[in-house]
Amino acid sequence: AVVSTQNTGEDADSFIANKAYNSARAVYAYTLTVFPLKKSIWMRAAFFEKNHGSVEQYEALLQKAVTHCPKAEVLWLMRAKSKWLAGNVPEARSTLNDAFGANPNSEEIWIAAITLESKNNEHERARKLLQKAPVLCVDTTASLIRQ
Numbered sequence: 001a002v003v004s005t006q007n008t009g010e011d012a013d014s015f016i017a018n019k020a021y022n023s024a025r026a027v028y029a030y031t032l033t034v035f036p037l038k039k040s041i042w043m044r045a046a047f048f049e050k051n052h053g054s055v056e057q058y059e060a061l062l063q064k065a066v067t068h069c070p071k072a073e074v075l076w077l078m079r080a081k082s083k084w085l086a087g088n089v090p091e092a093r094s095t096l097n098d099a100f101g102a103n104p105n106s107e108e109i110w111i112a113a114i115t116l117e118s119k120n121n122e123h124e125r126a127r128k129l130l131q132k133a134p135v136l137c138v139d140t141t142a143s144l145i146r147q
Contacts, residue, residue: 002071002072008027008028008031008037008041009044010098011024011027012024012028012044012048015027016048019035019076021052022051022132024048024052025048025049025053027115028041028044028048032045032068036066036068037069039072039074040079041070042064042065042068042069042072042075043059043074043075044066045061045065046058046061046065046075046118049061051089055082055086059083060081062075062078062079062082063079066079066098066099066102068100071102071105072102073099073102073106073108073109074105074108075098076095076098076099076102076109077099077109077112079095080095080096080112080116081112082126083095084096084116084119089116089120092116093113093116093117094118096109096112096116097113097115100113108135110129113129114126114129114130118125
């Protein structure tokens, strides 16, 4: 059988429509072995797990995703947000720190890190991050600190 990203989406959607979630999960798992560097498939699989799996399955998938696609900022941000929403601020912080390693000049990751600290009343940490942030995102994030 020929595996293509289009077939994957159609096959997974068909299984999901029939509530055959384990089959959809298997389609994604197999397709990701064939196309491990394909961000779009990781995204589809992540949204599937978010909607039909457990938090643990979602986060495990995102961990694999960022290993295979470290430049995909959105995958890092999804993982960090999941950790934060689960109340695990240290893990969210660690995820964003790892994201910086792969994407040091990502405005989105800088903003997420500063926002995480600000929303958790860690204003000194937020200020320190803001001081280190590239000039690109200083205007955007400065308003977050003042809130």
